[in-house]
Amino acid sequence: MRATSLYEALLRCYPSAFRDEYGSQMRLMFAEQLDAARRTGRRLEQAAIWMRAAADTLIVAPREHGHVIAQDLRYAVRMMAAAPGFALVAIVSLALGIGANTAIFSLWNGVLHAPLPSVQKPEQLVMLTDPSQSGSWTGRMDFRSDGFRPWLTYDEFEDLRQHADLFSALMASQSGLSTWDVRVDGGDWEEARGRLVSDGFFQMLGVGSAIGRVFTATDNCVASPCAVISHTYWQRRFGGRPDVLGKSLAVRRGTVVIIGVAPRGFIGESAGQQPDVWLPLHTQPIMLPGVDRLHDTPPNKVMWLQVFGRLKPGVTPAQAESQANAIFQAGLEPFYGAYATGDRRNDYLDQRLQLHSGARGASASRAELSESLTALLVAVGVLLLIACANLANLLLARGAARRPEIALRVSLGASRSRIMRQLITESVTLAALGGVAALAVAYMLHRVLVAMLAQSDSRFEIGFTVDPRVLGFVVMATLAAALLFGVLPAWQATQADLGSTLKEQNRGSTGSLRQMRSGRALVSLQLAMSLPLLVGAGLLARTVYNLQTVDLGFPADRMMMTRIDLREAGYEGARRDGMLRDLQGAFQRTPGVRAASFSQLGIFSGGESSTTIDVEGYTPKSNKDRSSARDVVGPNYFTTLGVPITLGRDIVDSDRAEGPTVCVVNEAFAKLFFEGRNPLGMRITALDDGRQRISYQVVGVAKNARTQTLRSEIPPRYFVAALQQVSQMRSPTFLIRTSAVPSTVAATVRRTIERADAGLPILSVSSVESEMFPLTAQDRTTAQLAVAFGCVALALAAIGLYGVLSYGIARRTSEIAVRIALGAERRRVVSMILGETAFLVGVGLVCGGGLAYLATRLIGSRLYGVAPEDPVTMVSATAILLVVAFGAAYLPARRASRLDPVVALRHA
């Protein structure tokens, strides 16, 4: 009857145990109620009975389920207390596994997804510059771009701010963080990091001040420039005291006054960086002295600002981008004027702006970091799977031990589904406890990871925030883990033939064939998942090794570098040349120094310089060969560096302003522009970023040297003599080849500079090796973590294998004992067991090989000098796996062979 089947559906909402116990009574009662109502003839009453039944179910069914869950939880806690060792192992493994996953996920989330913190409605922010570029460029146009501008100039920003009315607000901030020497209250010089920002910076981001105020467009702090400090800096440096307002920060060329503190958690517009101080753009002359960044003189532009905006309501990004481009491009032609004529016209005018989302802020390291983090997330996820497989095996074994208990409960009337529900509750409880502990583990691991990543970028900083996504991840990971390791054992424990179990009570070891097979399948899976981790770790480790031993083209050890600020100290023209020569001579005379020279770019400084050139007898085929990288160097640069000259000569002392202008080119340059011709004597004409065309005669060809980046190809480069240049060399880097370890000469180098001029600011003193080290930090971190994960995975798989084999042997004690008693050699027993192991491992390797192939695709872009399919790494990883697997199998096998058949059979 329809009524009964409908009521059946309502009954289904109750727990099965409740249904089994009271279902028949409830059906009876409901039928009688309905009958009685039908007899009175009132339809309304029948409807009322149905409504009441439905409402009743809605309220009571969840309550009953809650009661069952509470029962199961109490039982689960009792079971855990009864086997505390197992519970501890389970909870610790889960805490470590889920915690590691959460730490890396939190980092991944913070880098890739998290919006700018403490900013109003970050999802509305847009950028007119490139979020992934950090730095600045001075010159006619940006050679590297594909037409899209990475940064804007001050004039261009002002132009947009005044005329782009589709934006409700626009602000500009210095791209890249500066490190300044500051003095607080006349104390010692210390370092502070910060950037210059436009007046509307704080308003546009919707940010007030924690104490004091922020600067606005109407501020007239020209006399004593205003500074806003960050909350972190306020706490760290000023102890969070309110008397910081009005304090002066002295910088090298002036003083700034602190007028306010930014809110807690506010880091500005760039993700992953924590500035200490923000200053208005117009303080540029004292904070970033040198080139005038606030006014451009044609044809050169100083591109140094990143620009953020908010759109007016109803304005689409496409419309805003169009208007911005129209205004931007309209300003180009009047600026370049006569320069943008003829066939160069397109080069100058083909510049565009592109609108990007600004919700996550600007970040130069985002793309690179996200690749590494994604690979790590996958690796650590695999690790959790392997750990869950071990737990599942443990539970399977425990399930076997608890079969008498379960059999008893079934015989007393418990349904299989009820018992399975209770077993799964046990798993979920374990997982939940592990999940809670995982948060603590995640916090600690997160700090370690951030510290490791900060080795490559000392400004990198991301806090551990438990935002909804991270919390959701922990919950999901915990549930997934519980299901992964809980369901199979629970199902198996309740499926077994329980009747025979009760009879088998006296046997020392019980177990079913199905259980054995599940255990072995899990172990094969563990081995299969360990192989990709090992291969990945091997490839990353080799990448780090390759990067650290890459042939630089010159010896990197025993090379000291020091960078000084000549412009700051007021050296110009001939006085500058004189100081350069004096210092070079002084260094050369220093004991412990074999040679000394200087250059504009330095080594691994992160900078670059290039100009347009015209090479004699070469017709450019595309835009790329109209320019070349260059460096401005002192006499004996190549000799000092140790780079061989293959043709001609080095730049020497006699190359002075009075003589012919000369240059040396590297092999890449010669190959590209001279294509087999003899470069010596040829002329190169460069469009200096001054206003002139200078013609250089090639006097030498040097071998390629890796002086700026580790990974990319060495670009064609020409080197001109510093003493023949009019401008340049604001802050040259002196290169000092030492005979002993560089650190021993450091103090002497400082004294030498101070003796030459005590007021000369020393920007840095370091060695080439220490400058190189941070370049590989991210790769090293990734490799270290991958190796750690690989080792842990292997250990877990070995433990799993050991466990399954021991268990299997324990189960087959009688069989083995009989074999031995009948004369089987002990060796045959060992080989029998090892043979079974070989099958397990073989299956694991085959599956693992496929997974490894996929895994290496994932990290392909991070590799250097080694192919993803590198056979040596594959074979080594496989070999390690085999050794460990057979090592783990050997112990149980040996134990089996040592069985005393008499003792074993007596106990059987």
Next chain:
Amino acid sequence: MDDPKPDALLPLPPAVFHILIALADRDRHGYSIMQDVAARTNGKVQLSAGTLYSSIRRMLEQGLIEELRESPDPSSTDERRRYYALTRFGRRVAAAEVERLNALVQQARATGLVRSS
């Protein structure tokens, strides 16, 4: 096993109290309890099957009622029905609840919240 103190179970949920009252004069099965409660409250309290048996389950666990092995009604042909009876502990708990309610009523009268009838 010692019975817990009656006071530990107070205050009783209304459905539980109604069931205790219904079982006070004679042992009943579920439908009979529901009918009795409805009759006594003039139809104001209608216990649905879910609430009834959920309460019965709890009351069995707490020892307030017990299930009878045989039908108390020898003339009943219905073997499907399950009958419940008050335990001594159940009577004590019911008495304690009545005392509690009485005390409340007296306090209400004493403060003038309601007039003494």
